[in-house]
Every structure is written in C-alpha cells, then in structure tokens.
Amino acid sequence: MDGGVMRAIYITGFMAAGKTSIGKELGIVLDLPVIDTDQYIEEKLSWDIPSIFERKGEVYFRDEEQAALLELPNENVIITTGxxxxxxKENRCFMKENGCVISLETSVNTIVNRLQNDLSRPLVTGKTRRELQQLxxxxxxxxxxxxxIIDTEGKSIPRVASEIVGWIKTSGVVNTEY
Known part of the structure; x- marks a missing residue:
C-alpha cells in the first residue's frame, strides 16, 4: 500500500450502538469521507428503510446491503453499516479483507432506551425488551x-473516536500517516 492510501474502516454494531455518530466524528478527526450503508441504499432505491422492508422484505434489503458493500469504495473512507x-458471512469476510472492522458495543439497556419510539427501524417496531435482547x-x-471491539457505554462520542484513532495508530492494521 502507498503511504497515502488507507484501507476502509467499517463500523459495525447493533442498532443504536452509535455507529453513525461515531463514524461522523471519526470522519472529522481523520479527515475522511463517511458513507452510511443504509443512507446509500435509501438514495439508490429512493425509498426509506421501513418502506423497503414493507414492500420488498428483509431478504431483498439484505441483498441490497451486500451489493452496497461491493459498490462502495474500500480505500480512504469510513463506512458505517446497518x-x-x-x-x-460474505459481508463479514468482505469487510475484513478490504479494511478493518470496528465493532461498537453498549448495553441492552442503553439500546432499548435509545430505540424507544424510533419508528425508523423495522426490526424493532412492536418488539418487546425481551425480544430485542434475544436479537x-x-x-x-x-x-x-x-x-x-470497543465498549462505548457511558463514553462521549469524541472519547470513543479518540480511542479508535489511538488504536489505528498503534495497531498497524491500517496504513496511515496520522
């Protein structure tokens, strides 16, 4: 890899774990573009995620999600995922082969609190706390x-981004000049 090229950073984690917020902060700190796979799919299909699930079903959405991974750049970018x-498994393998995968973790309680009254997430609507915990x-x-794997519980967005940048600098996983 050239000195100026950096493999993609893929941010994964459960719904409401903070992927989008932390991805945006990381983009600012590392001066890299941030692409959200859900937003990319919505723009590509001109439908929001709940409509895609309702009209076409989860399997169709998962196919689009997989296609998005292949279509998106895999250098000098941060990709926040659904x-x-x-x-x-193909998605997990692709992300590991084409970049580094950072998983954000937080407690089920925090996730349940963040997801209350969020109607934009079709896999959550109408689910009990127990069902969410099982998922x-x-x-x-x-x-x-x-x-x-980074525990975000009780940490600010800048702190989590700082921990990720520290790891990037010392891990050797991502070739970077920062």
Whole structure:
C-alpha cells in the first residue's frame, strides 16, 4: 500500500450502538469521507428503510446491503453499516479483507432506551425488551468477528473516536500517516 492510501474502516454494531455518530466524528478527526450503508441504499432505491422492508422484505434489503458493500469504495473512507450487515458471512469476510472492522458495543439497556419510539427501524417496531435482547444476543458473535471491539457505554462520542484513532495508530492494521 502507498503511504497515502488507507484501507476502509467499517463500523459495525447493533442498532443504536452509535455507529453513525461515531463514524461522523471519526470522519472529522481523520479527515475522511463517511458513507452510511443504509443512507446509500435509501438514495439508490429512493425509498426509506421501513418502506423497503414493507414492500420488498428483509431478504431483498439484505441483498441490497451486500451489493452496497461491493459498490462502495474500500480505500480512504469510513463506512458505517446497518446493524444486520454482519448476518451474512460474505459481508463479514468482505469487510475484513478490504479494511478493518470496528465493532461498537453498549448495553441492552442503553439500546432499548435509545430505540424507544424510533419508528425508523423495522426490526424493532412492536418488539418487546425481551425480544430485542434475544436479537442482540443472537448477533453478538457476529459483531465480535471484528479487528477491534470497543465498549462505548457511558463514553462521549469524541472519547470513543479518540480511542479508535489511538488504536489505528498503534495497531498497524491500517496504513496511515496520522
């Protein structure tokens, strides 16, 4: 890799773990563009995520999510992903081969609090706390298949971004000049 080229940083984690907020902060700190896979899919299809799920179903959405990964750049970029992108092994392998994967973790309580009254997430609407916890636990092993797992519980967005930058500088996983 050239000195000026950096592999993609993929940010994964459960719904409402802070991927978008931390990705934006990281983009500012590292001076890199940030692309959100959900937003990319919405713009590509001209539908919001709930409409895609309602009209076409989850499998169609997961296919679009996988296509987005392949279409997006994989150098000098931060990509924030939807919470379910890790469900497909091909996606997890692609992200690890083409960049570094950073998984954000927080408690189920924090996630439940953040998701209350959020109607933009079709996999949450009408779910009980127990059902959300089951979904959370079911996905944990996939999130743990990452280069860095970072606990965000009780931490500010700048602090989490700072921890990620520190890891990037010392890990050797990403070739960077920062």
């Amino acid at each position: 919470g379910g992108i890790v469900l497909r 959370f636990e079911q996905r944990q092993p996939y999130y743990h298949d990452a280069d860095l």
